[in-house]
Amino acid sequence: MSAEIQARFLLDFPGFELDVDLALPGRGVTALFGHSGSGKTTLLRCIAGLDRAHGQLSLNGDTWQDNGFFLPTHKRPLGYVFQEARLLEHLNVRRNLEYGMKRVTGNGLQQALDHAIELLGIGHLLQRRPARLSGGERQRVAIARALAVNPRILLMDEPLAALDLARKQEILPFLERLHDELEIPLLYVTHSPDEVAHLADHLVVMADGKALASGPLNETLSRLDLPIRMGEETGVVLDAHIAERDSEWQLARAEFPGGSLWARDPGFTLGQRIRLRVLARDVSLALEPHTDTSILNVLPTTVSGIGDSEHPAVKLAQLQTGESLLLCRLTDRSVHKLALQVDKPVWAQIKSVAIIE
Amino acid sequence: MLSEANLIATLLTLKLAFTVTLLLLLVGTPIAWWLARTRSWFKGPISAVVALPIVLPPSVLGFYLLLAMGPNGPVGQFTQALGLGTLPFTFAGLVVASVFYSLPFVVQPIQNAFEAIGERPLETAATLRAGPWDRFFTVAVPLAWPGFLTGMVLGFAHTVGEFGVVLMIGGNIPGATRVISVQVYDHVEALEYTDAHWLSGIMLVFAFVVLLTLYSLNPNQRKAA
Numbered sequence: 001m002s003a004e005i006q007a008r009f010l011l012d013f014p015g016f017e018l019d020v021d022l023a024l025p026g027r028g029v030t031a032l033f034g035h036s037g038s039g040k041t042t043l044l045r046c047i048a049g050l051d052r053a054h055g056q057l058s059l060n061g062d063t064w065q066d067n068g069f070f071l072p073t074h075k076r077p078l079g080y081v082f083q084e085a086r087l088l089e090h091l092n093v094r095r096n097l098e099y100g101m102k103r104v105t106g107n108g109l110q111q112a113l114d115h116a117i118e119l120l121g122i123g124h125l126l127q128r129r130p131a132r133l134s135g136g137e138r139q140r141v142a143i144a145r146a147l148a149v150n151p152r153i154l155l156m157d158e159p160l161a162a163l164d165l166a167r168k169q170e171i172l173p174f175l176e177r178l179h180d181e182l183e184i185p186l187l188y189v190t191h192s193p194d195e196v197a198h199l200a201d202h203l204v205v206m207a208d209g210k211a212l213a214s215g216p217l218n219e220t221l222s223r224l225d226l227p228i229r230m231g232e233e234t235g236v237v238l239d240a241h242i243a244e245r246d247s248e249w250q251l252a253r254a255e256f257p258g259g260s261l262w263a264r265d266p267g268f269t270l271g272q273r274i275r276l277r278v279l280a281r282d283v284s285l286a287l288e289p290h291t292d293t294s295i296l297n298v299l300p301t302t303v304s305g306i307g308d309s310e311h312p313a314v315k316l317a318q319l320q321t322g323e324s325l326l327l328c329r330l331t332d333r334s335v336h337k338l339a340l341q342v343d344k345p346v347w348a349q350i351k352s353v354a355i356i357e
Numbered sequence: 358m359l360s361e362a363n364l365i366a367t368l369l370t371l372k373l374a375f376t377v378t379l380l381l382l383l384v385g386t387p388i389a390w391w392l393a394r395t396r397s398w399f400k401g402p403i404s405a406v407v408a409l410p411i412v413l414p415p416s417v418l419g420f421y422l423l424l425a426m427g428p429n430g431p432v433g434q435f436t437q438a439l440g441l442g443t444l445p446f447t448f449a450g451l452v453v454a455s456v457f458y459s460l461p462f463v464v465q466p467i468q469n470a471f472e473a474i475g476e477r478p479l480e481t482a483a484t485l486r487a488g489p490w491d492r493f494f495t496v497a498v499p500l501a502w503p504g505f506l507t508g509m510v511l512g513f514a515h516t517v518g519e520f521g522v523v524l525m526i527g528g529n530i531p532g533a534t535r536v537i538s539v540q541v542y543d544h545v546e547a548l549e550y551t552d553a554h555w556l557s558g559i560m561l562v563f564a565f566v567v568l569l570t571l572y573s574l575n576p577n578q579r580k581a582a
Contacts, residue, residue: 050480073483074491080484086477090499099495100485149486 011053034206079146136167224307235279258322393471419525470504
């Protein structure tokens with residue numbers, strides 16, 4: 001991982017403190033994950049220059065902030081998507097999209113805009129006033145507007161948080177396409193483990209104004225030493241590809257470094273790259289491989305760690321299978337009953353796998 | 358219909374009101390912008406000073422302006438040093454006095470409009486590469502436009518309607534300072550009720566049309582999202 005974003009900020013408000021020192025990759029999606037009040041939005045605003053903290057910030061070697069130097073927001077080559085879309089209400093969609101584009105110089109701007117319009121499917125909305133758009137449409141326009149300035153970094157502050165579930169489902173595919181196509185880094189603030197699983201390559205976990213962890217997604221999600229309060233949604237994400245399709249049972253086998261899992265086949269192609277999300281609550285452990293069970297996916301693993309969860313009765317077991325790690329949620333009683341300890345071989349029974357394309 | 362004297366008074370009133378409205382936009386907009394956005398300790402005192410003409414009797418305001426602009430007042434000394442003479446009992450003096458007198462009626466609606474817009478659209482524009490002046494003219498002003506319209510109409514109408522300040526500062530010089538309100542007063546004093554009726558009728562219709570325009574343009578202050 002080449003660290004091309006260096007961000008160090010110190011902000012001291014009464015009752016709130018931001019104190020981070022981060023090196024983030026210069027490509028791909030970095031999720032800034034945390035609960036409200038954890039400082040993730042403030043961090044994003046400091047990176048954009050909307051809030052002013054002490055510290056340093058550089059992007060690909062260009063300094064945006066350093067001791068006495070502070071590049072104002074309008075001189076930073078970034079795109080910003082706010083939680084509430086924030087379209088300029090006095091301009092129609094087309095002029096919203098062109099507002100930023102007209103203020104930057106460079107080649108291929110029109111193509112960038114046309115591409116953004118196509119990518120987000122907003123071509124039919126161009127003449128509309130923002131007041132006449134739905135929440136999902138507004139947010140799509142806001143994303144296209146941020147892309148149209150041909151930014152060198154894209155910052156998104158919970159772009160889905162203000163939307164209902166249906167609208168989220170409407171936008172998420174666009175963000176996934178963006179994730180695949182984007183050549184620039186995207187910093188994505190969210191409190192949704194689901195969005196992290198869908199979009200992130202790199203994960204920063206924030207709490208109380210501090211970055212508790214920063215690392216590649218799979219590695220960070222499977223850590224036991226982090227009080228990541230994802231609750232029911234604690235789990236890991238595995239990068240996999242489709243290795244086999246079983247047309248008789250409409251199933252596909254997804255292979256990841258260290259094993260493979262069967263899942264429903266919505267019509268994959270062989271070799272297709274996907275993400276598997278395995279929640280800790282969907283994994284149970286057995287000392288013997290059971291065959292008389294409805295569970296399809298049983299993997300031989302070794303225990304690589306045992307950690308605490310939010311409740312004293314519940315533990316998290318970290319399991320190693322090849323190069324990959326899984327998490328399993330089980331009761332402390334089961335830990336004792338199975339005499340679980342590090343390096344003990346166990347069979348992981350996986351009840352359900354979510355596929356993220 | 359209108360006698361020549363009445364016509365002169367009407368034209369003078371219009372000229373005064375247009376000039377004052379234009380100046381108020383130039384002077385009032387920065388004040389409104391500052392008041393809408395500052396967190397300075399001075400916000401309270403400055404707001405109070407701007408709003409003084411709403412509360413003060415026009416004669417009191419006129420009295421102080423007369424002193425300030427007179428030969429021994431600071432403004433008077435300054436204008437004399439510039440070789441402009443003194444301002445009282447001239448059209449220019451009337452303009453200056455009217456700007457003070459009508460200031461709150463322009464500043465307050467614009468300030469309210471700027472406050473309603475808030476920081477958000479300006480932040481958005483900044484992330485879209487717009488510098489401070491650019492943001493002001495392409496985002497703040499268009500979004501605050503209803504406030505500007507209200508301010509202009511109120512400033513214009515209030516200038517047309519002034520009487521006390523005119524008497525104190527302008528006196529009663531035909532073609533220079535004798536505006537409609539003073540003219541009506543003269544007619545009534547001289548028992549010229551027909552002339553008084555004409556001018557008063559015009560003022561009544563004018564005031565009604567102005568208010569009607571305001572209420573229909575701006576049924577409920579448009580909120581910026």
